[in-house]
Amino acid sequence: MAEIFFSIDLRILSYGTTIAAGMLLWILEGLNPFFSEQKRRSLHAKLNLSMAALNLLILLPSSILMAFMLAWSKTAWAGIGMLTLPPALEAILIILLIDLWMYVWHRLNHEMAFLWRFHSVHHSDATLDVTTSWRFHYLEILISELLRIPLVMMIGAGIEHLLLYSLFMTPVIEFHHSNVSIPPALDRLARLIIPSPMMHRLHHSRLRSEHDSNYGSMLSVWDRLFGSFLMRDNLDDLRLGLDHESDSDKQRLFALLVRPFRP
Numbered sequence: 001m002a003e004i005f006f007s008i009d010l011r012i013l014s015y016g017t018t019i020a021a022g023m024l025l026w027i028l029e030g031l032n033p034f035f036s037e038q039k040r041r042s043l044h045a046k047l048n049l050s051m052a053a054l055n056l057l058i059l060l061p062s063s064i065l066m067a068f069m070l071a072w073s074k075t076a077w078a079g080i081g082m083l084t085l086p087p088a089l090e091a092i093l094i095i096l097l098i099d100l101w102m103y104v105w106h107r108l109n110h111e112m113a114f115l116w117r118f119h120s121v122h123h124s125d126a127t128l129d130v131t132t133s134w135r136f137h138y139l140e141i142l143i144s145e146l147l148r149i150p151l152v153m154m155i156g157a158g159i160e161h162l163l164l165y166s167l168f169m170t171p172v173i174e175f176h177h178s179n180v181s182i183p184p185a186l187d188r189l190a191r192l193i194i195p196s197p198m199m200h201r202l203h204h205s206r207l208r209s210e211h212d213s214n215y216g217s218m219l220s221v222w223d224r225l226f227g228s229f230l231m232r233d234n235l236d237d238l239r240l241g242l243d244h245e246s247d248s249d250k251q252r253l254f255a256l257l258v259r260p261f262r263p
């Protein structure tokens with residue numbers, strides 16, 4: 001697998017794609033927004049980017065730990081490598097399994113009260129745009145990373161598989177959180193493969209019956225397979241966020257960081 005991408009530094013490509021896609025979507029949602037009443041975009045972005053900066057403090061050391069753990073585990077356990085599949089097929093299978101885990105993890109975040117305490121910080125954003133895709137409580141990121149390490153070791157993934165997954169998954173996550181208005185037919189087409197912006201807007205509905213749906217990260221197939229796909233054509237009356245969470249004093253960095261520990 002490493003030889004296939006020998007000439008490409010996947011890490012730079014992955015980070016570069018995340019930044020480029022984020023900036024492009026930020027410009028597009030300014031030009032053609034779905035929720036046109038959204039104001040004070042910069043202030044909203046500043047809060048979400050502050051949370052993202054904090055998360056980088058966890059993600060950077062955890063990615064180094066992950067690289068070491070995977071290099072070590074490869075010497076003892078081949079995982080899917082035991083099937084001796086062609087490298088491209090092996091990569092596709094590993095990426096599918098990681099995306100399936102992401103679906104399960106996201107669903108658990110909604111179904112387990114303890115995990116919802118952290119994940120609800122993401123959902124407390126009453127203004128959905130591309131910066132929401134970077135807004136997560138640092139403990140959600142930490143728990144997610146700690147659970148992911150043994151899982152990818154068990155699968156037998158290499159660090160290149162994780163980077164490849166991130167290369168595809170991150171722009172999709174940025175896209176479905178974005179406030180870009182796209183033609184309904186294009187959204188319908190997109191949701192055949194990925195969770196589309198309309199699907200994900202419903203996932204950020206204030207109603208629990210709606211936000212407990214559409215958990216997919218990169219592919220929409222898992223929601224269809226496991227019965228959590230939800231869609232309605234008209235989102236005119238959609239209210240984003242969570243009840244009692246849109247007060248400005250609750251939408252500050254410190255308040256969001258301590259939010260999971262409130263009674």
Ligand SMILES: [Zn+2]
Pocket residue numbers: 106110119123203
């Ligand atoms: Zn969610």
